[in-house]
Amino acid sequence: MAHIGKSKSGIGKSKPVDTYCIICGNKKAGIYVEDDYVLDTLRAVKKAITKKESNKKLVVCKEDYDTYEKYYRKFRYRLALYLSIGVIFAVFSLIVSPSIVTLGIDAFLIIFLYALAMLNYTPKLALDFETAKGSHQEKEAKL
Ligand SMILES: [Zn+2]
Numbered sequence: 776m777a778h779i780g781k782s783k784s785g786i787g788k789s790k791p792v793d794t795y796c797i798i799c800g801n802k803k804a805g806i807y808v809e810d811d812y813v814l815d816t817l818r819a820v821k822k823a824i825t826k827k828e829s830n831k832k833l834v835v836c837k838e839d840y841d842t843y844e845k846y847y848r849k850f851r852y853r854l855a856l857y858l859s860i861g862v863i864f865a866v867f868s869l870i871v872s873p874s875i876v877t878l879g880i881d882a883f884l885i886i887f888l889y890a891l892a893m894l895n896y897t898p899k900l901a902l903d904f905e906t907a908k909g910s911h912q913e914k915e916a917k918l
Pocket residue numbers: 796797798799800801803835836837838839
């Protein structure tokens with residue numbers, strides 16, 4: 776991770792950007808990952824520590840696409856499940872014992888469950904699954 780490889784060819788018209796697959800960690804071409812607040816935060820933290828702007832782009836390579844899809848669905852499922860549990864618990868606890876203390880405990884619980892679900896954090900792709908698969912197939916057809 777510490778070593779940032781410079782692209783050998785600077786010949787292309789557009790500035791070359793290093794793309795890394797989030798599943799296998801290799802420098803590979805693939806479908807771009809959409810930037811969200813989690814990635815922005817991680818990037819800001821990294822920049823604050825290293826004082827360097829990274830021009831790395833995150834992608835999912837073709838070989839790891841199925842694995843990625845599994846991870847992503849698992850993450851979304853857990854996030855929805857944990858937050859549902861938190862909200863249901865919060866509603867019931869407030870019915871049983873409506874107080875500011877209950878509200879505080881509920882808020883803490885929801886944040887805790889959210890953080891737990893984030894252990895499986897998997898970023899969204901800039902393209903939806905079907906378009907992404909289509910673009911992969913298109914590329915293959917051109918070869
Ligand atoms: Zn990969």
